[in-house]
Amino acid sequence: MSRLLFQGVPGVADNSTSFRAQSTIYGSPSTVSEADTLHEECGVVAIHHHPHAAHQAYLALYALQHRGQESAGIATADGHHLANIKGMGLVSEIFTDDVLAKLPGSMAIGHTRYSTTGDSALLNAQPIRVDSTKGLIAIAHNGNLVNLGNLRARLERDGAYFQTTSDSEIIVQLIAHSSAPSLVDAIAESLSQVEGAFSIVMMTRDRIFAARDPRGFRPLSMGRMKNPSGGADTIVFASESCAFDLLRAEFIRDVLPGELVMVSQDGVTSRQYASGVPQSSCVFEHVYFARPDSRIFGRWVQESRDQMGRQLARESGVDADVVVPVPDSGVTAALGYAEQAGLPFRLGLIRNHYVGRTFIEPEQRVRDFGVRLKLNPVHNLLAGRRVILIDDSIIRGTTSRKIVRMVRGAGATEVHLRISCPPTISPCFYGVDTPSKRDLIAANQSIEEIRRYIEADSLAYLSLEGLLSCVQDEKETGYCTACYTGNYPTQWVDVEDILPATASV
Numbered sequence: 001m002s003r004l005l006f007q008g009v010p011g012v013a014d015n016s017t018s019f020r021a022q023s024t025i026y027g028s029p030s031t032v033s034e035a036d037t038l039h040e041e042c043g044v045v046a047i048h049h050h051p052h053a054a055h056q057a058y059l060a061l062y063a064l065q066h067r068g069q070e071s072a073g074i075a076t077a078d079g080h081h082l083a084n085i086k087g088m089g090l091v092s093e094i095f096t097d098d099v100l101a102k103l104p105g106s107m108a109i110g111h112t113r114y115s116t117t118g119d120s121a122l123l124n125a126q127p128i129r130v131d132s133t134k135g136l137i138a139i140a141h142n143g144n145l146v147n148l149g150n151l152r153a154r155l156e157r158d159g160a161y162f163q164t165t166s167d168s169e170i171i172v173q174l175i176a177h178s179s180a181p182s183l184v185d186a187i188a189e190s191l192s193q194v195e196g197a198f199s200i201v202m203m204t205r206d207r208i209f210a211a212r213d214p215r216g217f218r219p220l221s222m223g224r225m226k227n228p229s230g231g232a233d234t235i236v237f238a239s240e241s242c243a244f245d246l247l248r249a250e251f252i253r254d255v256l257p258g259e260l261v262m263v264s265q266d267g268v269t270s271r272q273y274a275s276g277v278p279q280s281s282c283v284f285e286h287v288y289f290a291r292p293d294s295r296i297f298g299r300w301v302q303e304s305r306d307q308m309g310r311q312l313a314r315e316s317g318v319d320a321d322v323v324v325p326v327p328d329s330g331v332t333a334a335l336g337y338a339e340q341a342g343l344p345f346r347l348g349l350i351r352n353h354y355v356g357r358t359f360i361e362p363e364q365r366v367r368d369f370g371v372r373l374k375l376n377p378v379h380n381l382l383a384g385r386r387v388i389l390i391d392d393s394i395i396r397g398t399t400s401r402k403i404v405r406m407v408r409g410a411g412a413t414e415v416h417l418r419i420s421c422p423p424t425i426s427p428c429f430y431g432v433d434t435p436s437k438r439d440l441i442a443a444n445q446s447i448e449e450i451r452r453y454i455e456a457d458s459l460a461y462l463s464l465e466g467l468l469s470c471v472q473d474e475k476e477t478g479y480c481t482a483c484y485t486g487n488y489p490t491q492w493v494d495v496e497d498i499l500p501a502t503a504s505v
């Protein structure tokens with residue numbers, strides 16, 4: 001069994017203090033990846049009024065595993081107690097039947113996270129459970145706050161004692177230090193003080209709260225499971241609607257940007273704690289992160305990706321024999337491209353789904369296998385053919401070069417790489433683990449230079465206008481495109497991270 005952290009679990013000693021003692025918790029919370037892929041930071045879920053709330057949270061987290069594979073946690077409440085268990089690893093590794101049985105109650109929140117290894121990572125894993133002046137609160141957060149420094153210093157001056165380095169705890173400490181008369185007022189007041197991206201679920205002993213930041217960076221949906229015995233329905237929240245399918249819950253709606261929803265035994269209430277801020281939902285959720293069977297920001301992801309592939313074919317068609325996706329996230333865009341171009345779609349690269357997380361790879365030399373461990377070419381589909389490869393991003397360029405070489409090594413006569421979004425030129429500060437600008441190849445090299453580096457016969461990206469045309473609907477959702485434009489929708493960004501390579505030498 002994974003090493004687990006227990007807080008408030010009936011019959012189990014609380015061991016969070018020993019984790020704190022072993023951890024350097026006041027270091028940087030940053031977990032910037034050395035890898036050549038982008039990582040989402042988190043997925044969150046919440047369940048209100050279900051006899052097996054912990055198990056339902058487990059299933060929902062299972063469906064959100066793609067949003068973070070390094071740690072997971074579930075907190076439950078039964079009206080009196082608030083128990084919390086979290087551990088490092090996959091949801092299914094941590095939450096065995098034995099562990100789930102230790103989490104009683106009809107309410108639950110859960111979290112799955114991308115992070116680094118070690119005990120400090122476990123301490124920072126979520127949900128975070130804090131015994132505050134407003135009572136016990138557990139919080140699970142997807143996103144990233146950007147005005148951390150000021151708020152943290154101010155709270156510490158006011159006597160706040162932080163258990164973790166996680167920015168999510170700042171929200172709880174703001175709630176604890178609020179002089180607002182009610183808990184819901186304190187939450188609304190606290191949320192309006194933080195800047196950045198947050199889709200959060202919170203739980204007290206008897207209530208669930210769900211909220212999105214005023215710009216709506218990260219998705220968060222609300223659903224319902226009918227109560228077969230005719231009592232109150234189960235209300236569920238999840239980062240993506242694909243989690244509802246596993247629960248057999250029906251999608252009700254998205255939590256709105258700037259909205260705080262409260263669910264108690266009296267029903268569902270909602271308030272708009274912030275308004276008048278332009279929406280800037282993360283367009284990269286549609287490009288890469290969210291599952292194609294999810295509906296986020298009012299649109300099916302599958303539909304967006306199909307459109308991206310079609311638009312890419314219209315913008316940068318090339319004579320070829322076959323369209324091949326880089327699996328898994330390139331598949332839907334490649335289907336759209338192939339259909340638009342009138343070319344055959346072939347699964348010429350096969351992904352090994354059982355490759356573990358990088359930190360459990362035993363030795364560096366195994367890590368160097370990298371792409372070959374994850375992908376393998378289907379020689380008879382590629383040999384002697386002119387191949388259009390469809391992928392969804394080029395970060396440092398090293399992975400793309402290995403894939404191009406792999407396809408050519410399998411006998412392709414030409415390799416044309418097409419990317420279903422614009423060049424990634426700037427880091428994300430809103431919950432996506434991106435390298436700094438100096439490590440982003442497109443921030444420092446022209447498209448022709450990148451083409452030469454990755455050894456492709458041709459290279460083209462989807463235009464920004466083309467991308468935005470593929471994610472629009474009648475509601476005219478506003479999108480963040482900062483990683484493609486460098487235009488950040490918030491003021492607070494880390495200047496060091498947005499310096500190009502030439503400025504850093």
Ligand code: SF4
Pocket residue numbers: 217281282283284285427428429430431432480481482483484
């Ligand atoms: S910078 Fe890019 S990845 Fe980050 S929120 Fe904006 S669009 Fe999404």
